[in-house]
Amino acid sequence: MNSSSSPNRGRPARLNQERTLQTALDLLNESGLDALTMRRLADALGVQAGALYRYFATKHDLLTAMAERMLDGVADAAGPTTDSDWSEKAADLIRALRTALLAHRDGARVFAGTHPTGPNTLGFSERLIGVLREAGFSDSEAARALYTVANFTVGHTLEEQAAHYPGDEEPTDAGALHEAVAAGAYPHLAATLPVLAGTDFTTNFEFGLRLLLDGLRALQH
Amino acid sequence: MNSSSSPNRGRPARLNQERTLQTALDLLNESGLDALTMRRLADALGVQAGALYRYFATKHDLLTAMAERMLDGVADAAGPTTDSDWSEKAADLIRALRTALLAHRDGARVFAGTHPTGPNTLGFSERLIGVLREAGFSDSEAARALYTVANFTVGHTLEEQAAHYPGDEEPTDAGALHEAVAAGAYPHLAATLPVLAGTDFTTNFEFGLRLLLDGLRALQH
């Protein structure tokens, strides 16, 4: 029947946004952000680099789509039926954001370098602001709290992922820290060195998260 | 009259670490991080790009030195004679960190991409941890609080500087946010849109800072 007048005549496209996006995320996990070049991505897709620009106008657009995809599901983290209080729901959302960023190599760097405005990112903001507004916080308090926890989470995960893949294997700057502290200046750093040089990032994150939630609690009288 | 056997014979060096570092910081302020290439920096110094590698082994080393230099003076922010309480001293240090990052274009991006271990950076950590330990916080609390406030400040300033220089002039994603919100989904985002789309970064920062300090206060019973 309409085999010749249909749209999309010619050969079926070997490329599309979805396959490009998925392959880019795979390549990110395998090789990291620095190795994610348009040429290498094209290679992995069996295509020339120029062909990618039919689906993403710039590399930055591709990175934005990757960041948005990374947040898939985070908005569903605050259990809707669990009758926990607002701070538990907020904590669940924020932990889900960190987990989503950690799920991809250099996830925080990708996210920090873009400003996704898709349903996953907006959905996360919507849910967290909703939890806070329903807890009695004002519009501006809720909005500013969102920014604060998001900035903390991205900043923290940036550090965490930078410490994990230092290009080589050893913690590059732990040595420099030990050296400087051993010289005698910095008595307070010396006393807290075990924690400063430690790698228990989850405990560090939970500490910061608790600070923020306690701070919010102090706000409601 | 040792005019011929002295070290440093031959022509005096046109280049050195200090001049390279200072010119790099100037170029950063003029053109931003993306335009700060070894070739352009060499041009500004009147030299070939390869010559830079006698003073900085890699571009990353240069960026690390730039980050360290940016924090010059921040450790002196907590007035030593002012008899204010610990939270005022801590706040002053943290505000000084933000101010230092804001003082250079893309300062937060430079700082986030490096791990300086010089006296300015270590001095800042030493002072903040000192203030907290003397306020009665434990070693691990003080160390984790440092990480939390530093990560928040870097994350926040990253956002702030990304919003200021979007390559062009208009707030690039404010439009996308308005569009998405206007569609009807995201009622909570719609209600808080004025604050979310606002650009009062100092107020936002102070809100987060207060949250963290209140959270710390809640920690000491």
Add this chain to the structure above:
DNA sequence: ACCTGAACACCGTTCAAGT
């Protein structure tokens, strides 16, 4: 000792031309 010149191995992006 310090810098040049030139190369190596890459980048993101564009666009005529093919199919």
Add this chain to the structure above:
DNA sequence: ACCTGAACACCGTTCAAGT
């Protein structure tokens, strides 16, 4: 409509050779 081939204008880094 979709992709190739080839180019444009760059990168960071290395290193023999000059002075």
